[in-house]
Amino acid sequence: MKKDKKNFLKELKEGLSKKNKTIPSKFHYDLLGSKYFEKITQQKEYYPTRKEKEILKKLSKRIPFLFSGDLSFVEIGSGAADKIKILLNKKVKYYIPLDISVDFVKKSVANLKKKYPNLKVKPIKIDYSKPFKIPNFKITKKIYFFLGSSIGNFHNKKEINFLKNIRKSIGKKNYLFVGVDLIKNKQILENAYNDKNGYTSKFSLNLINIINRNFKSGLNIKNFYYKGIFNDRLKCIQGFLVSKINQSFFLGKKKFFLKKNENIQVEISNKFTTRSFSQLSRLAGWKVKKYWLDNQKYFAVFLLKS
Numbered sequence: 458m459k460k461d462k463k464n465f466l467k468e469l470k471e472g473l474s475k476k477n478k479t480i481p482s483k484f485h486y487d488l489l490g491s492k493y494f495e496k497i498t499q500q501k502e503y504y505p506t507r508k509e510k511e512i513l514k515k516l517s518k519r520i521p522f523l524f525s526g527d528l529s530f531v532e533i534g535s536g537a538a539d540k541i542k543i544l545l546n547k548k549v550k551y552y553i554p555l556d557i558s559v560d561f562v563k564k565s566v567a568n569l570k571k572k573y574p575n576l577k578v579k580p581i582k583i584d585y586s587k588p589f590k591i592p593n594f595k596i597t598k599k600i601y602f603f604l605g606s607s608i609g610n611f612h613n614k615k616e617i618n619f620l621k622n623i624r625k626s627i628g629k630k631n632y633l634f635v636g637v638d639l640i641k642n643k644q645i646l647e648n649a650y651n652d653k654n655g656y657t658s659k660f661s662l663n664l665i666n667i668i669n670r671n672f673k674s675g676l677n678i679k680n681f682y683y684k685g686i687f688n689d690r691l692k693c694i695q696g697f698l699v700s701k702i703n704q705s706f707f708l709g710k711k712k713f714f715l716k717k718n719e720n721i722q723v724e725i726s727n728k729f730t731t732r733s734f735s736q737l738s739r740l741a742g743w744k745v746k747k748y749w750l751d752n753q754k755y756f757a758v759f760l761l762k763s
Contacts, residue, residue, distance in 0.1 A: 462671060466709060469668065473713050478721040480664060482610055482696075483557055483586055485723070487667050491561040493660035495537050500652040504645070505606050506540075508756035509636050512749045513543040513604075516634075516758065520544055520600075523760075524632075527597040529553065533585050533623070534607045537565040541602060545573060550597050552576055555583045586611070588622045601627055606638035606756070608734075609693070609727035616727070620741035624763045633743070637757045640728040643687045645755075650685035650694050650726070658683040661696055661723050674706045685724070696724025731757055 465484060472479040485494070498506040528549045532541050535554030545552070552569065556562045559582035566578050583589045591601075601623070608616050623633060650657055661683040665676050685696045700715040707713070715721075729737070734757070735745045743761040750757050 465671060469672075470708055470711060473708070473721070478715075478719070479612070480698075480721055480723045481586065481612075482724045483584060484667060485660060485664060486556075486558040486561070487663070488558065488561055490660060490663050490667070491536065491558045493656055493663060495539075496654075496656040497652065497660060500654060500656060502648040502652045504649055504755055505636075505638050508751040508753070509604060509606070509758065510540060510543060511751045512756065512758045513540055516749060517544050517546070521546060521548060524548075524598060524600060529597045529599045530602060531555065531591060531599050532602045532604070533583075534603065534605065535562055535565075535580075536605065538562065538569060539565075540604050542569055542572070544602075545569070545576070549573075550575075550577060552578045553591075554578070554580045555585065555589075555591070556580070557582065557584050585619070589626065591626050599627070599631065601631065601633040603633060604636040604758075606636050606726065608635055609638055609729070610725060611727070612725055617737055617741050620738060620743060620761075624742050627763055629763055631763045632746075633761045633763070635734075635738075635759045635761060637729050637731075637734050637748075637759055638726065639755060639757055640692055640730055641755055643689065646687045646694055646728070647685060650696060650724075657685060657696070661698055664698065664723055668708075672708055674708055676704075676706050680704055692728050694724070694726040694728070695722055696726075697721060698723050734759060 468481055497503055529551035530541060530549050531553045533555050535556045538554055554562050559580050562580045611619060662678050662681060665678040665681060668674050669676055680701050681698045683698055685694055688695050697720040700717060700719045703717050705712055705714045731748060738745050738761055746760045746762050748757045748759040
């Protein structure tokens with residue numbers, strides 16, 4: 458069994474052995490899952506992408522003045538690379554997208570090459586939920602990006618560990634832009650994660666297909682439904698796959714049981730205030746240089762310095 462598949466099985470068994478069952482959201486992103494996610498970002502209810510792009514358009518005019526000389530853009534969790542292209546300019550010589558779904562990234566960056574034929578693009582597969590090494594491109598100054606409010610996708614406040622790992626990986630006197638979704642009206646939040654066209658549901662239910670394809674578990678996608686709710690106490694959206702029936706299945710030789718109406722948490726999206734994220738960043742050893750907001754103050758993009 459390949460290393461990635463072994464790790465997948467190990468984390469599945471750990472998560473599904475808990476009293477409150479979980480599956481890490483990073484496993485959503487096979488090729489189909491990545492396509493579903495891009496569909497989610499295009500839905501009317503899903504404001505984060507629109508609001509972040511609004512900020513990035515303003516920021517694109519500022520970047521040439523913030524950083525001098527030739528640049529390398531390193532994007533952690535790049536996905537379709539549709540946000541970074543807003544910020545690209547002729548000073549950017551390298552683009553290094555780091556993502557768990559590298560096949561999807563390779564297809565996505567093809568359009569960048571058409572617009573910027575001299576841009577050198579090097580996609581690299583990583584699992585950013587764990588410590589990782591960032592490639593060294595000494596020719597140019599590296600600017601790092603972690604967009605899309607992905608900072609909210611960590612369980613048990615582990616975003617501080619992630620920020621510490623990034624700071625350690627990139628070294629001193631480097632810059633990181635982070636997209637941060639802000640706390641707002643509960644209905645706006647829940648609508649964003651329960652779109653009327655059902656792409657969030659398809660995205661989450663696709664996990665069952667991924668598990669079956671890898672481990673022949675015998676799970677039936679028809680025996681689950683998806684729901685997304687805002688947990689006011691924890692200040693986060695929680696996405697669940699809910700079992701419609703009592704059922705059992707195997708992962709390897711281990712048997713698992715699900716009761717009717719039992720939840721498996723497959724998504725978390727923590728929400729912040731500008732103050733709470735600033736405090737979190739400082740606790741992780743970063744300096745908060747500046748942040749930008751959209752016109753409705755739904756979203757923020759922070760600039761941190763290591």
